[in-house]
Amino acid sequence: xxxxxxxxxxxxxxxxxxxxxxxxxxxxxxxxxxxxxxxxxxxxxxxxxxxxxxxxxxxxxxxxxxxxxxxxxxxxxxxxxxxxxxxxxxxxxxxxxxxxxxxxxxxxxxxxxxxxxxxxxxxxxxxxxxxxxxxxxxxxxxxxxxxxxxxxxxxxxxxxxxxxxxxxxxxxxxxxxxxxxxxxxxxxxxxxxxxxxxxxxxxxxxxxxxxxx
Numbered sequence: 001x002x003x004x005x006x007x008x009x010x011x012x013x014x015x016x017x018x019x020x021x022x023x024x025x026x027x028x029x030x031x032x033x034x035x036x037x038x039x040x041x042x043x044x045x046x047x048x049x050x051x052x053x054x055x056x057x058x059x060x061x062x063x064x065x066x067x068x069x070x071x072x073x074x075x076x077x078x079x080x081x082x083x084x085x086x087x088x089x090x091x092x093x094x095x096x097x098x099x100x101x102x103x104x105x106x107x108x109x110x111x112x113x114x115x116x117x118x119x120x121x122x123x124x125x126x127x128x129x130x131x132x133x134x135x136x137x138x139x140x141x142x143x144x145x146x147x148x149x150x151x152x153x154x155x156x157x158x159x160x161x162x163x164x165x166x167x168x169x170x171x172x173x174x175x176x177x178x179x180x181x182x183x184x185x186x187x188x189x190x191x192x193x194x195x196x197x198x199x200x201x202x203x204x205x206x207x208x209x210x211x212x213x
Contacts, residue, residue, distance in 0.1 A: 075138045086149030101199045143168040159210040174202040
């Protein structure tokens with residue numbers, strides 16, 4: 001892939017422009033998932049979404065920039081629906097950690113999200129820059145959100161957590177098996193209720209390991 005251009009591309013200044021940009025994003029996503037990234041051209045996207053390739057060049061720079069923008073859009077949706085900031089005054093840490101993993105689980109088992117992650121994994125193998133960009137903007141941000149929550153709980157003497165980033169990595173490992181089974185097309189040997197019981201169990205063990213001594 002070429003240089004990632006999305007962050008420096010022109011942003012629409014009107015409502016109509018914003019709607020046009022979003023329509024291109026959503027249409028391109030559908031086509032990429034249906035046919036595969038390499039099989040879809042800019043002409044295909046324009047034919048389905050309407051308008052002209054000028055809008056794609058204007059808002060995304062090129063096909064690679066469009067794909068990066070799709071990744072960013074899905075990241076924003078993920079953070080709005082899954083990974084919320086932790087507020088000690090409002091959140092119970094145990095409930096916060098459990099509910100975050102429950103939402104994360106419900107996100108990773110959706111067929112469209114599984115298909116997109118498979119496609120993204122394939123594309124990132126061809127472009128290390130894209131892999132680093134998305135890891136820094138998504139995976140690392142998610143871990144940092146949890147690390148910050150643990151750091152806050154530690155500072156308030158609720159838990160003992162000497163290395164929040166290590167602990168955040170451990171925390172997301174709770175669902176790593178489920179995530180990889182989904183990506184590889186293997187059956188998950190549990191229903192939602194069993195997974196939620198498993199999440200509760202693991203979070204309790206996780207917090208026990210971080211008890212103040």
